[in-house]
Amino acid sequence: MDIIVNLAGKSINSRWNAKNKKEIMESRVQASHLLFRSLSVIDHTVVQVISASAIGFYPSDYEVCYTEKQQQANPEFLGQVCKLWEAHNLKFSELGIQSTIFRFGLILSADEGALPQFTKLIRLNLGSCLGSGKQWYSWIHYEDVIGMLIYGIEQQLSGIYNCVAPHPLRQKEFLNTIAKQLHKVNWLPRVPELFLKIVLGEKHQLVTDSQQVSSEKIVNKGFEFKFPVLKKALADIYKED
Template identity: 40%
Template sequence: MSVLITGATGMIGQELVKVLHQHNIKVHYLSTSKDKLVTKDNYKGFYWNPSTDEIDVKALKGISVIYHLAGATVAKRWTASYKKEILESRVLPTRLLYKTLQNNSHQVEHIISASAIGIYPDSIGAIYNEENRGVDASFLGEVVQKWENEVDTFTALNIKVAKVRIGIVLSINGGALPQMLTPIKFGVGAAFGTGKQYQSWIHIKDLVNLFYYVQVSELEGIYNAVSPYPVTNNEMTKAIAKVVKRPLWLPNIPKFVMRLILGEMYILVFSSQSVSALKILNEGFQFKFAKLDKALHDIIK
């Protein structure tokens, strides 16, 4: 069996490739960098450039499933030009995939797309499941909504569509954890604002196993990719400090300070989304790292 991945060289993509290879699945991947193209028996790269509508259609040969992970990181200062890049890096590749499948013969039956829990409105009290139709009024809410709308178009091609709304991914190789870990290690860590905002998180290994589970179970629709046990920012900060055995003595960092430092991107650490994993649990998926302390001990060696 062969699958196609966009974003295969990113943090999530690299881990997903490992899982797929463990199950003897061959991987084709699309990259905008010709320097990152390799050709192996089980791992072949193909060039594309969504900005110019270029794509090597040979990437589709023998493919039955597409994992769509491509998108510029949101963890970079949101200038007007970079906000445009964040949005276009999700919308344009999705449109190009659609047009390519529409205009070429293929065997694709299932597209599994990354999405984000940032679509859910900021709330201390709400618990969100996949039935919630509210959209956060922030830039992130807008991006995720437009991203998912593009992915939904694949149903017109009789392709099953799954959207995996990802929470805070815990990995030592990228994402939020190293940025939280560094100041705590140096004894200058602190929670943000009141610290009561909920952070729905997931261990990188659970995330890629969840993606694979969606494939083998042929699931359609929206699935939250979060641990069953969200924590507050206070709890997250204390848990990291406990694992690295460092004290927390500084007061919480006020919102206005982080807004000055990060600009509009400050919402990444102040938004509160308590998100339910019940739907994927009811499908039979089992988390290996459901509790935060177990996840952190596995990641922080």
């Protein structure tokens, strides 16, 4: 075995009670620690470990465009998960193994993740902004995620890379683009952030946080996106609609 791709971790799409938050953190950190500990004591031919992280590492901000140079992690739960997760994965370099970390944005797929949750309401003519609607959503088509992982292997990339498309959108435009693709209109008043906090608790951050994230670093390495704009990505995902 030459390369390990470790994407293990309990889904964050669960209730954020104390038990699940503990499992979300430990499932990531302990998996990385197990790999590191094992590779440090056995004979192996591993030259690269590719690991997952998330753009939740970045603090929520309506104006800043984040690059991988950002060092200050989001003080909230997801930011601290990513911070500790990455710290464990960067340790592979101590063993002479290249460490590659991809910070995943909002991954778009017809069947999994956040997109089906948005489209469910939009198809029922219940679409509206969640919170201010001004928050940035940095998204990526699932095929580009796969392509970027393969590119990281082929090019033997090391370090941290944002796994997001080149054109993030504010939430209102993001949801309106989905509605247009589905021949619907988002007409309901926005849902106040306070209401989302009451209903979702701490988990409201998944829809109300704002992270405008740059993909310039991976583009400068030569990676080409198959779906750089949301309209094209949605047309592919819902081509059978």
